[in-house]
Amino acid sequence: QSALTQPASVSGSPGQSITISCTGTSSDLGDYNSVSWYQHYPGKAPQLIIYDVTNRPSGVSNRFSGSKSGNTASLTISGLQAEDEADYYCSSYTSSITWVFGGGTKLTVL
Amino acid sequence: QVQLVESGGGVVQPERSLTLSCAASGFTFSSYGMHWVRQAPGKGLEWVAVIWYDATKKYYADSVKGRFTISRDNYKNTLYLQMNSLRAEDTAVYYCARKAPCSTSCYAVDYWGQGTLVTVSS
Numbered sequence: 001q002s003a004l005t006q007p008a009s010v011s012g013s014p015g016q017s018i019t020i021s022c023t024g025t026s027s028d029l030g031d032y033n034s035v036s037w038y039q040h041y042p043g044k045a046p047q048l049i050i051y052d053v054t055n056r057p058s059g060v061s062n063r064f065s066g067s068k069s070g071n072t073a074s075l076t077i078s079g080l081q082a083e084d085e086a087d088y089y090c091s092s093y094t095s096s097i098t099w100v101f102g103g104g105t106k107l108t109v110l
Numbered sequence: 111q112v113q114l115v116e117s118g119g120g121v122v123q124p125e126r127s128l129t130l131s132c133a134a135s136g137f138t139f140s141s142y143g144m145h146w147v148r149q150a151p152g153k154g155l156e157w158v159a160v161i162w163y164d165a166t167k168k169y170y171a172d173s174v175k176g177r178f179t180i181s182r183d184n185y186k187n188t189l190y191l192q193m194n195s196l197r198a199e200d201t202a203v204y205y206c207a208r209k210a211p212c213s214t215s216c217y218a219v220d221y222w223g224q225g226t227l228v229t230v231s232s
Contacts, residue, residue, distance in 0.1 A: 001172050003154070034217035038155070044224070045114075046155070051210065051218035089155050093217040097169050099145070104154035 004029060004090055004102035011108040017078040020105045022090030023071055028100055030071035034093035037066060037075045040104075041086050050075060077107070085109045112136040112221045114206045119226030122196055132189040132206030132223060140164075140184035143209030145219055146191045148202035156202070159191065160209065174200075196230045203227050 005023040012018040022035065029035055037050035048057055050066040053073060063078045073092075077084055090102040118130040132144070146158040159170045159180040168180050179192040189206055203225040210220040 003156075032217070034215075036215075036218045038219075040155070045205070045222040046207075047222070048210075048218055048220050051215040051220075055215070057220065087154075091155075091157070091219070097167075098171060099157040099160065099217075099219075101147075101155040101157055 001094070001096070001098060001100055004092060004100055006088075006090060006102035006105045008103070009106045009108065011110055012077075012080045013110045014080050014082065016080050017076060018080060018107065020075045020077075020088055020090075020107070022073045022075070022102050024073075024092055024100070025071055027096070028094040029068070029073055029090075029092040031095060032093050033068070035066065035068055035073040036091045037064075038089045038091065039086050040089060046089065080109055082109050112208065114208065114221060114223035116204060116206050116223045116226035119204065119228045121229045121231060123232050124197060124230055125195055127192070127194045128196060128228060129193065130191040130204055130206075130226060130228070132191075134187045134189065134206075134208075137208070139182075139187040142211065144180075144182060144189045145207045145209055146178075146180060146189075147205045147207055147219070147222075148200075149205070149225070150199070150202040153202075155205075158204070161189070193228070196228075198230050201228060201230045 038046040040046040113135045161180045181190045205225045206223040207219045208221040210218040
């Protein structure tokens, strides 16, 4: 049950696009279209922003999009806004009937 | 609206036990699987355990297997996490979270509580 691998930090200027990667293995992310992404403001409850690789829950901005290729998933945020500054986590279901999260990526809006 | 409110956190000595509760409202609790997820200070999210809607299946992270027990009371709309033989590395904010219905996603966690802090220290 090793954590998925995410970059510790990314940054971008308002209006730009950024991409956060999430790398797993063939036993988790690579084997299932089960990748979810969560936005987390410290001290608050995490919020689901992408599920099943590409789907957005109702109410989530279409500036958030997801994709996957092989064992790596990606979250892209376009048109960066100051309010996007938060921690982002990927997650995947695994073949052991468990879930695994990434280490988290801190997004800084410059 | 969906509300998940955790309670029961606090300071506990190593090797002691503690039980967390999560009161659910705003949805039909007995129809949803539920998770516990934790976040150690300065660290990322770590999945802890899941329980099926009817409690027939329970799965645990290796780091807590044999020490923690997830359970639920569908009449009281409450989720529990019994934590035994606590270690310093169990210090974390513990979140209660709802497993999304398979009509949406069999894999996502769609609602989270605000968390309760557990500190294991002598």
